[in-house]
Amino acid sequence: MLDSVLVHAPATIANLGCGFDVLGLALTAPYDVVRVSRSATPGVQIRHLDHYKLPTDPARNVAGGALLTLLRHAPAGTGFAVEITKGIMPGSGVGSSAASAAGAVVGANALLGNMFTPMQLVDFAMDGEAVASGARHADNIAPAIYGGFTLVRSVAPTLDVVPLAAPPLWVTVVHPQIEVKTADARKVLPTSVPLNRAVRQWANVGGLVAGFLTADYELIGRSLEDYIVEPARQPLIPGLAEARRQALAAGALGGGISGSGPSVFMLNVTEVTAQEVGAAMGRVFAALGIDFRVYVGPIATQGARVVEEF
Incomplete structure (x- = not known):
């Protein structure tokens, strides 16, 4: 025992x-x-x-x-x-x-x-x-x-x-050193969602699950978009939109806010890309004078x- x-x-x-x-x-x-x-x-x-x-x-x-x-x-x-x-x-x-x-x-x-x-x-x-x-x-x-x-x-x-099942993927997480409490992040969420926006969201959930199960990286990338929660929480994280743009330009499949934030995640096909994506997002937060940490690893x-x- x-x-x-x-x-x-x-x-x-x-x-x-x-x-x-x-x-x-x-x-x-x-x-x-x-x-x-x-x-x-x-x-x-x-x-x-x-x-x-x-x-x-x-x-x-x-x-x-x-x-x-x-x-x-x-x-x-x-x-x-x-x-x-x-x-x-x-x-x-x-x-x-x-x-x-x-x-x-x-x-x-x-x-x-x-x-x-x-x-x-x-x-x-x-x-x-x-x-x-x-x-x-x-x-x-x-x-x-x-x-x-x-x-x-x-x-x-x-x-x-x-x-x-998850295909081989590398995850980049950049954690800007600001605090966003889960309870506070939930307070900004919408209480109702237009049906057409909800349909787009459901389609992405199905697409993301299908992309993981079939190791379809392009489908994973197309499905990593949030029409409901992230738009409401984006003002809580300075530099989020630019960090996303730079990450995609560096080769990320896609990503967004990790949980309630402030960390931002990106999924990548290779470790090299994941490191480059971390550097690209880090430059955005550095330019804003926000300290940050970067984590890179597989699922x-x-x-x-x-x-x-x-």
Whole structure:
């Protein structure tokens, strides 16, 4: 019986342009490091080993919220002590809250002999997302658990996550060092959408999924356009439109806002192009006097995973 596990939980990109709250993919970097240990004290204890000063009250912590739900389905008297080192900056738009919640439930599940399915873990971790944003959404949680490319067909009344095949693709993420909180980004969303615009959006969701399944890179590029959410959120991210233009000129297939922002993602066929795209977008933010970070890597084939056992 294991006493403790160390988990790497990946950053994720949600929405992928047209797929608001339903599409997501996992990244190889950055990632959170989550250590979950058995505790003689029932319940959840949280400790952060980073400088972000996040809440340690389990009810106010994303990992704690996820684990409190898991404990309702675990043997009576179960307790966990959790240590989190954030490698993903909170508010960055690449699934920071989802990574911590996913890492916590994956670690706890390993200590319980993997008694829960990945679908159940997604369900538990969604309560961690609710702590962060007030909404139980799974577009980041699903790829953080399953890895790769995922479709959330439904969250209520029944959770239905569909892992999908992903072709070889390189992801460029540029994170301008400004903060856009998920809750704030949701406030600017439209409450109604004209039918003709919705039809165009549905067509792109279908096209993007088809492009991934058939490795049709041109179709992927044509489908990476958001007619509903990104136009509303674009004012929150200075330089977004120009960064997109420069990325496409450098050879990107397409991309957009990562989750609620401020990070911007682009999908690319090769690593060389991905690096050039990162440099091109970086020049846009540098000209605006905005510090930024660039991450380049392939789509991660695994989600949160145990890397050490004790």
